[in-house]
Amino acid sequence: MLICKVLKPLVSTNRIADFQHKHLQVVLDGSTQKVAVDAVGAIPGDWVICVGSSAAREAAGSKSYPSDLTIVGIIDHWDPDAAKEMAAGNPTANPAKPSGGAG
Amino acid sequence: MLICKVLKPLVSTNRIADFQHKHLQVVLDGSTQKVAVDAVGAIPGDWVICVGSSAAREAAGSKSYPSDLTIVGIIDHWDPDAAKEMAAGNPTANPAKPSGGAG
Amino acid sequence: MLICKVLKPLVSTNRIADFQHKHLQVVLDGSTQKVAVDAVGAIPGDWVICVGSSAAREAAGSKSYPSDLTIVGIIDHWDPDAAKEMAAGNPTANPAKPSGGAG
Amino acid sequence: MLICKVLKPLVSTNRIADFQHKHLQVVLDGSTQKVAVDAVGAIPGDWVICVGSSAAREAAGSKSYPSDLTIVGIIDHWDPDAAKEMAAGNPTANPAKPSGGAG
Amino acid sequence: MLICKVLKPLVSTNRIADFQHKHLQVVLDGSTQKVAVDAVGAIPGDWVICVGSSAAREAAGSKSYPSDLTIVGIIDHWDPDAAKEMAAGNPTANPAKPSGGAG
Known part of the structure; x- marks a missing residue:
């Protein structure tokens, strides 16, 4: 799943009937803007989990x-700067408190 | 879903029978040209929503x-320059007027 | 769908039985070489439409x-240089003659 | 499948019901952070195999x-530096001991 | 399908039961290492065809x-340098001997 930031709702009046009236949000995936169906009621500024492929x-x-x-969850706390530090391999950026395994 | 710009129709006389006579459009996804089946009747210059994966x-x-x-919707208003500003994190580019949540 | 150029047939004697004896073509997607199943009888040099995902x-x-x-269609006329101009936003590269909408 | 490094668990209280209470992990795919469902009980620092597409x-x-x-396996031994050497085409990086073919 | 080079087998003792005991190979897709299920018995150094998406x-x-x-075929002859020449548009790199169309 992708970690995206919600930018704003998207209005598309002329759309296929199968899309119904579900809310669409413009989300930022890295530096690319995409459109996601909102299944959780996110608002602009939220960091969210987006699922793709057939699971969407x-x-x-x-x-x-x-x-x-499809937006499937709102992330409780997300610090994009700390995330960048971790991605760069800086071990002190976030002590990564595991919450007990997947068992 | 992707935010694409419609460039022009594509003609392919020698195609598999399953493709039928549906209209194909050349669309621009960032700087890459792709071919989409048109389900909404878009015209060159339109900014559209394209769905991929098995949902297409x-x-x-x-x-x-x-x-x-597949092109599934025409975007009512899309300003590619303002979009770039927002993607770059400029908060004044678009005040992001939410239209009421996903409820 | 992708717009690819057919480069040459690919020979793979040791392949899974499900692949049968269908023709495989090396195609160029941008600057990346991929392998596509040929469903239309394309020849090297043809510009073709390739479909991916589960639709393939x-x-x-x-x-x-x-x-x-899977190669699903041969494009009647494709000018890669004009296409690059259009992708770069040059409106005079191709006047984009629509052939009547998707109705 | 992708070779990813587990960074930390992800908490998302507001999520769709279908997601249940399965553990989510932030994983590093190259330099991109993604979210994976953990099916094996990985911990931060583990190198894991992640499967995407409909198989996930x-x-x-x-x-x-x-x-x-979805995280489907923990890799027994993974040396990211040796892996980079091999990817760069250095034949002495790892003698690649095959374990007997796929029969 | 992707054209990949087999690097070495991958050992993952802690894996989901559905993965069974099938052989996994680390393959090189361009400069990215991925993991593929081996359905043909490839060995390190082989150039192979890998299929993704739901077809895998x-x-x-x-x-x-x-x-x-999934590795679905071993390519009989593959010259990565000639391939790069062809991708760069050099017509003399490989005369592209078609083997008779897809009929």
């Missing part, structure tokens, strides 16, 4: 919903 | 239609 | 054919 | 689970 | 096998 359809509500990117 | 098939009309990129 | 399987002939990239 | 759903436990990236 | 599952042996990258 089920996440949007039904197997036949034609989405390839 | 259903969006094109049926589960067995062999598309991996 | 059906396009190759059956739902269980294990392709993720 | 089944790997997460059921065909209808909405994941597009 | 069927290629690995069954619809429910959780692979997103």
Whole structure:
């Protein structure tokens, strides 16, 4: 899943019927803007988890919903600067407190 | 979903039968040209929403239609320059007027 | 779908049985070489439309054919230089003659 | 599948019901951070195999689970520096001891 | 499908049960290392065809096998330097001997 920032709602009046009236959000994936179906009620500025591939359809509500990117969760706390430090391999950026394994 | 600009129709006389006579459009995804099946009747210059992955098939009309990129909506208003400003993190580029949440 | 150029046939004697004897072509996607199943009889030098994702399987002939990239059409006329001009936003490169909408 | 490094667990209280209570991990794919569903109980620092596409759903436990990236295995030994050497074409980086073919 | 070079087998003792005991190979896709399920018995140094997307599952042996990258064929002859020349548009690099169309 992708970690994206919600930028703003997107209005598309002329759309296929299968899209129904679900909310669409412009999200920022790195430096690329994409459109995601919003399944959680996110607002601009939220950091969210976006699921793609065929899973985006089920996440949007039904197997036949034609989405390839769906917002499935709002991240509680996300610090993009600390994240960049960790990605660069700086071990002191975040002590990574594991919460107990996946068992 | 991707935010693309419609460039021009594409003519392909020698194509597989499953493609039928649906309109194909050359669209610009960033700086890459791709081909999308047009499900909404877009015209060159339109900014559109393109859906990929397995959802592109259903969006094109049926589960067995062999598309991996389908135009599913025309964006009402899209300002590519303001979008670039927002992507760069400039908060004044667009005040991001949310239209009421996803409820 | 991708706009690719056919480079040459690919020979792979040791392949899984599900691949059968269908023709494989090396195609150029931008500057990356990929392998596509040929469903239309393209020849080296042709500019073609390649479909990916799960649609590539059906396009190759059956739902269980294990392709993720299938040549589904030969483009009648493609000028890669004019295409680059259009991608760069040069409006005079190609006047984009629409052929009547998607109705 | 991707070779990723586990960075830290991700907390998302407001998430779609289909996500259940499965553990989510922030993983590093090259220099990009992504979110994966953890099916093996990995801990920060582990090098893991992540599966994407539609296979991520089944790997997460059921065909209808909405994941597009699932941790499916922990790599026994992974030396990222030796890996870079091999990727650069240095034949002495790792003698590549094959373990007997796929039969 | 991707054209990859096999680097070495990958050992992952702690893996999900669905992965069974199939051989995993580290392959080089351009300059990125990925993991592929080996369905043909390739050895390090082989140039192979890797299939992704949902087709990787069927290629690995069954619809429910959780692979997103499967080695489906060994390329008989592959010259990476000539390939680079062709990708750069050098027509003399390889005369591209077509083997008779897709009929």
